[in-house]
Amino acid sequence: MNNQVQIAPVTESLPDFFKKTDYSKIVVIADIQTRRHCYPLVKPLLPAHTLVTVPNGEAHKNLATCEQIWDTMTKAELDRYALVLNVGGGVIGDMGGFCAAVYKRGIDFVQIPTTLLSQVDASVGGKLGIDFQGFKNHLGVFNLPRIVLIDPIFLQTLPPREIRSGFAEIIKHCLIADAAKWEEIRHKELDEQNWPDLIAHSVEVKKNVVEQDPTEKGLRKILNFGHTLGHAVETHFLGKPKGQRLLHGEAIAVGMITEGYLAHRKKMIDRQTLEQIEEFIFSIFGKVLIQSDDIGTIIELTRQDKKNRGREIRFSLLDGIGSCAFDVPVSSADMRRALEYYAG
Ligand code: NAD
Secondary structure (H helix, E strand, O other): OOOOEEEOOHHHHHHHHHHHOOOOOEEEEEEHHHHHHOHHHHHHHOOOOEEEEEOOOHHHOOHHHHHHHHHHHHHOOOOOOOEEEEEEOHHHHHHHHHHHHHHHHOOEEEEEEOOHHHHHHHOOOOEEEEEEOOEEEEEEEEOOOOEEEEOHHHHHHOOHHHHHHHHHHHHHHHHHHOHHHHHHHOOOOHHHOOHHHHHHHHHHHHHHHHHHOOOOOOHHHHHHOOHHHHHHHHHHHHOOOHHHOOOHHHHHHHHHHHHHHHHHHOOOOOHHHHHHHHHHHHHHHOOOOOOHHHHHHHHHHHHHOOOOEOOEOEEEEEEEOOEEEEEEEOOHHHHHHHHHHHHO
16 A cells, blocks of 8 residues: 655645546535635646635535535536545545545545644544444545645644644654653644644654555554544443534544543653543643533443454554553443543
């Protein structure tokens, strides 16, 4: 699996890409926000194209929005030599890529990730998909884009809360793979971090893992550190009133602390390491209010996790800073302890 990623100004990378390729038609997919903030930067660099604008946000990463996209692709008479260009965050990348991957059994697509989260995580590794009946990424496929074009310029219009959400995945990459980088980031505040450097670092970490195990049979599972409880927390909070919902990275931050606790309970990391992780993550993200009523539902939601085999819930847990084990079975009782530890 060769994940081609280029980190460069789009003013260079996009014209360069179109010089080397010859597509019959181009469809650009954006959401309402990226149409406003990001599309104007790429529009002058593109050949003739059709633009599809979909509503923004995770709530629209679903079949109904896919139908809207497929409808436009069909009406624009896209054949198998056409290209889909996704301009947006992880929602547009996952959903637009999924739409391209199944349209006429698959046409080429290019990712232009515009959030920090999608630049450091979602656009690398070929996971595409949508949510279904309240379950995250329940329908999807593995398929690689022709290329991922990352330009940090898009971060200039991104709300600070979204920057912080993306930072969670950067923290994860440091914790599972690079102790020295963890030392570097954990002594800096959010606004002191060097984003271009950290984007390149995260892409390297993720590419390195994914290339060794593209379809998540083994090693790739380490990228799920923080995501088993994190996804369950994210899904649970999707059902809450709007003001209480969590961004992906905010839920993963909860996941990294609770799963850090599990690693400590299993004697895979010492107390001091757990406290170091906890202290930094709380300093950046604060604490999410998890009430005792929430805990049972969150545990129940881990049953839908794609890493499970049968009824056993398996976690990716740190066994040191910069190192992660996978397929570690965890009981519901331990999950409860971890969530109570976080909430307490
Ligand atoms: P998102 O795509 O919803 O973007 C967040 C918000 O920022 C949206 O409202 C969007 O319109 C807006 N936005 C995007 N770029 C902007 C810009 N440059 N300026 C101003 N506003 C902008 O969310 P996200 O955090 O990028 O991605 C989350 C999604 O990614 C989740 O669905 C998650 O499941 C998925 N994901 C996928 C993978 C993968 O490997 N495929 C990995 C991690 C996350």
